[in-house]
Amino acid sequence: MTSSRTAAEWGTATHPGGVRLPFPIIDEVSRHCLSDDEPETVHVEVHLPGRLEPARLRTAFRRALLTHPRVLMREVPGRRHRQSFAWELTGEPDSDPVSFVRPGPDALGRARARALTQCPSLALSPPMRLEVIEVDGGAAAGEPPEAGVPGATRTVLLLTMHHTALDAGSGLRVLATTAELYGGSAALPVPGPVRPAPSGPAPAATDGTGRAVRARPVRVAPDSRPEPVRARAAGNGMLQAELPVPPRVGRTGGLAPWTVNDQLLVAASLMVGRWNVSQGRPAGPVRITMPVDDRPRGREMPMGNGTRLVEVAMTSEDPRDTDLLLGERPDLAAVARLLDTTARRTRALKSAQGAPLGSGASLLTARLLPVGIRGALTRGARRAAAPWTSTALVTNIGRVPYSLDFGDAGRAIAVWFSAPARMPRGLSVAAASTDGRLHVTLRWSRALLGDAAGTHLAGLFEQSLSTTSQVTRAGSNAWGFGPEADIPGADATAPDPEAPGARGKACRPGRPYDRDALRPDPTPGGARSARENRERPS
Template sequence: MTSSWTAAGRGASTSPGGVRIPFPATDEVSRHCVSDDEPETVHIEVHLPGRLDPARLRTAFRRALLMHPRVLMREVPGRRRRQSFVWELTGEPDSDPVRFARPGPDALGRARARALTECPSLALSPPMRLDVIEVGGVKAAGELPEAGLPGATRTVLLLTMHHTALDAGSGLRVLATTAEQYGGSAALPVPGPVRPAPSGPAATGGTGRVVCTRPVRIAPDYRPEPVRARAAGNGMLLAELPVPPRVGGTGGLAPWTVNDQLLVAATLMVGRWNVSQGRPAGPVRITMPVDDRPRGREMPMGNGTRLVEVPMTSEDPRDSDLLLGERPDLAAVTRLLRATARRTRALKSAHGAPLGPGTSLLTTPLLPVGLRGTLTRGARRAAAPWTSTVLVTNIGRLPYALDFGDAGRAKAVWFSAPARMPRGLSVAAASTGGRLHVTLRWSRALLGDASGAYLTGLFEQALSATSQVTRPGSNAGGSGPEADVPEADVPEADVTTPDATTANAEAPGARRKARRPGGPHDRDAPCPDPTPSGDRSARQNLARPS
């Protein structure tokens, strides 16, 4: 999730087939650490209210690929003694990446499972695949409720990419171009990200990396150690939540953004989970991707974000207990939000090496790639105790209409990032149609499905707590640049999905402590649903590999 396009050069996006580009540093690090047990996939899921014409979609997707030729790449095979990995731009797809899934009630579940377990090949261009799943009539197993006429055929587009080559921003841009080609609508200007001016030190180095404090790890669940050791791959859960209401401030500027609220919610989630597992809360550090690329058709493809690390500590050490009590203290939440906003503003406005100077040193082509790979994997193991607690990726309000003409506009868009150990957990969010679409993805070597669902419930509760301080009568206020303005909050109907594992959090203020799934005498028991009956505000579904 880093700047491959800057190293490859902007001109590479318009290069003809046959051009070869050495792997940028971040692509090489990802390539060295590829593992069959934890596939390095990025998944993007788009829900449409109508049906797509197969031939027309194939043509539109192919045209989109040709309009973004930097996506049409494959790894050039070579020996371990070569000096670098190399991408070859092919100019044409090696095969048809579009696949229409066999209809059935479990079609969407199968596609999601495949997105978590099977990486697209780096040896074929492009390193992505597009699964098209049609759902009609009664809600299918694994389908989230969609607005539309009963019995109407609906479509889910599921794009899976190899993260060594591409990131979520690149995949969304390809899907946006596909929608333009399919629907025949002219592309509207897409504004690029607006970064705030520096407002003070971020309490980190120039790259945003913090190495002086060892962060807390997500506590593993109570499955027996041999069971966790044999577990492979990722689990995933999708949730639809209200967008936190806009924060009032001075001069029309908000003191914090939705992104800051997501970071604080993830911090509270980790703290409550660890306490429920009998572990200390500890200092949380979050890795946050920052994408400075333009959003139009000229957007450079590849891995185009830089990673910064945000220390999630309150300026008042007494706030730790106040934040993790039965009812998070709103004043303490407000102080953490303000501190987080100051740090993220400074980190977004600063510039530095995408993965730090150490990575640049490891990938310098002074040694053969085989030896560099050994050193990179060794450095990764040595740095494991200082790896951040969780990865939080927020695209914000989706900048594209994703209008597929007679098939309709996207009603919901989810995406997820890999959740490899030792971090083992990633949270991804995007806003579409006034709703916040959140994906939690975890390593099965860390958490089971029931624990992942419970953790998602804690995240919903924590995000709701950050929204409490923004309501009239609260003591929120202040000023600061507003990097991402949330969409209007839209009330949601009380809907649950058949055949879905629902895990909603208790309402803020409910007198119930978070506890671990099952007790000491029932370690295999499912996680309790932390939401009281009748207070379901999210629609969620667990993706289980078949």
């Protein structure tokens, strides 16, 4: 059920003399490489324990958009021979981006499917839509059954954005402002990320002689479907899981040996390595693309695609560790060595400065040629560089820094998000922590993996993350409550019950994880999790 308001009521803005901004490098590269087969969407999913008032939410969301005017943009139309793409700031939404979905048992699953298959238009401001889904009875989809209250009505806010224009951090900031305006609570100061200085030079990947090498990274092996079947598959698949937050190792001299973000990277590399071995592929170097976001988190946060992408080599300094890592029971000492090496690499990469996509992208987007020619060159370079593209994308927001308090509808009890998983990479892992739980989303290209393979990968990721947790617990008895060390003052103590996101109760790191949550949605383009999966066998 969509809004019946007209565009005029929402203030359709033509603004021929409005503010225009040239596309940043990331936006232009994304715009050149758009494909109908793999929509460039980002989705943010917030679960609330209560119900929202439609008119009040629409008003709060509209005011949040006006608070962040950079979100109110659309692409300026033009010809292929123009010199640059440009955004036009409209000052008002072109239409009502909020819709309330008709309740039903498959309402949330269908909304997730739309988030993967239907991209918001770049020709309309803002390039996002917010769907509100009410979940009746028991636990909301994606939550453990003990979290539900029979007969209660819960709400899911599902925000879908075009990734050419906005990223997950921007969408989460808009939702945080919406919560502040809806709930009437004063915004608390939100600390920005703090990057510790690297403890030494980043270790390089080496061969058996100790010489640094730049080996071609391995690809995620395709599943066992026939090649013609994979070639006809379109879009992304997605699976969401709730896991215990991994423990954090104790600090020495104010610096932890590795963060939970490092554990996620290692778990993802072990997942890919073990999957490839199971598919009969030889082991090889895994490289993971990791977004780094240095923006402030308050209302002054710049909107758009504000991260820079870095590549982390997930290889041990000792090549003999490869066999120890990829066995049925990975050697904990080898995992510890990989964690230590990864931590030193990520500290160096986070503290370094550089172009968002590297010098090559800066050259391809230089305004020396018309956008049509630049687009052809960019797509050609992307195809040529496909064998050297990183193995997977791992995005970690960490502990969600906002309370997301919607007043009488309650505070967020779960936050999931996902990033595109386009070929040739074909796999992305996204993680966020809320209320002491880790919410992980695996998203994959259907041209690479089917639902059964996605479920298998998710199981391997859970096992691999459990392995890194064993290593961490062996070195520290302190349990952590948020998955990233980029938040000032974060330590291994329990959060203040009155702090944003604490929900007035202790976190639950030890709650068992339900393997039945790892079952895919048979609906093309959809995703299914927790409670829904228990009711529908794979």
